[in-house]
Amino acid sequence: KAGVTQTPRYLIKTRGQQVTLSCSPISGHRSVSWYQQTPGQGLQFLFEYFSETQRNKGNFPGRFSGRQFSNSRSEMNVSTLELGDSALYLCASSPRGAGDYEQYFGPGTRLTVT
Amino acid sequence: AQTVTQSQPEMSVQEAETVTLSCTYDTSESDYYLFWYKQPPSRQMILVIRQEAYKQQNATENRFSVNFQKAAKSFSLKISDSQLGDAAMYFCAYSSPKGGSRLTFGEGTQLTVNP
Numbered sequence: 001k002a003g004v005t006q007t008p009r010y011l012i013k014t015r016g017q018q019v020t021l022s023c024s025p026i027s028g029h030r031s032v033s034w035y036q037q038t039p040g041q042g043l044q045f046l047f048e049y050f051s052e053t054q055r056n057k058g059n060f061p062g063r064f065s066g067r068q069f070s071n072s073r074s075e076m077n078v079s080t081l082e083l084g085d086s087a088l089y090l091c092a093s094s095p096r097g098a099g100d101y102e103q104y105f106g107p108g109t110r111l112t113v114t
Numbered sequence: 115a116q117t118v119t120q121s122q123p124e125m126s127v128q129e130a131e132t133v134t135l136s137c138t139y140d141t142s143e144s145d146y147y148l149f150w151y152k153q154p155p156s157r158q159m160i161l162v163i164r165q166e167a168y169k170q171q172n173a174t175e176n177r178f179s180v181n182f183q184k185a186a187k188s189f190s191l192k193i194s195d196s197q198l199g200d201a202a203m204y205f206c207a208y209s210s211p212k213g214g215s216r217l218t219f220g221e222g223t224q225l226t227v228n229p
Contacts, residue, residue: 031215043205043219056216088157094215103215104149105159 001026004093004106012112018079024101025072025093031055032074033103034066037088046089049074079113086113115153116141120220123223127196128228134181135191135223137206148189149217154174154202162204165189193225201227 005024013019025032033056034046045058049068066076072093078085088110092103117140118199128131139148150162165173167180177197181190193200204222 033215035217035219038211042221043217045216045218048215050214055214058216090159092159092215092217101215102161102164103217108157 001028001050004091004092004104006091006106006109007090008049008109010110010112012114013081014114015081015083017081018077019081019111020075020077021089021091021111023024023074023076023093023106025074025091026104029093029095029104031094031096031101032068032072033092033094034074034076035090035092036060037090037108038086039106043090046076055087083113116143116146116208116210116213116218118206118218118220120206120223122223123221124224124226125209126226126228127193129196129197129198132192133196133225135193135206136174137189137191137220139187139189139206139208139220140206141187141210143210143212146179146208148163149207149209150178150180150191151198151205151207152202153221159194159205163191174200196227198227198229201225 007022031050031097033048037043048056052068063079068074088107088108091106094103146167148165152160163175176211177194203222207217
């Protein structure tokens with residue numbers, strides 16, 4: 001099976017712009033979660049989508065949003081980018097979206113905001 | 115809210131030796147799962163080992179084993195016969211059935227393996 005893929009791998013944006021990141025889960029996986037990784041804050045949960053519905057949301061401002069399509073692919077959007085949004089964004093998928101299932105992570109998208 | 119704490123920002127070990135990484139967590143839930151993930155320089159997160167809270171037996175995966183102390187809320191990772199390829203950032207993580215797939219991560223421990 002192909003692993004979790006994320007596109008693009010690297011992105012440079014200017015403050016105030018918006019950005020969309022994409023995640024394709026492993027075939028058959030219905031849950032997709034997003035995480036932000038920064039040196040200062042570590043790994044923080046953004047949100048989880050399961051069967052096209054947002055099931056959990058972390059403590060991030062409304063500028064961060066996401067969606068999931070019927071084929072389980074997910075996108076996250078960040079509007080009005082700030083310098084502090086520079087981070088590695090990781091996506092993870094799991095078959096059922098229950099806490100006991102292993103999550104498979106993608107390689108991440110490195111976002112730099114200038 | 116659940117919290118996960120890794121008190122060792124950095125650790126080092128000689129090749130072929132054994133090293134133990136520490137993790138403590140705080141939760142009021144009785145049903146939960148604990149994980150150790152490895153993140154090498156490529157940034158690809160890889161599951162090393164997992165433990166179900168209801169299981170008393172400590173999980174083992176080849177050279178990796180855990181010491182799960184539920185009452186003390188402690189979950190340490192022991193790496194035996196350390197190899198150069200074990201060098202990475204190690205994260206302890208928590209999840210529960212109530213949280214779906216949500217993982218709460220610790221701060222991470224950077225492991226260096228010296229030849």
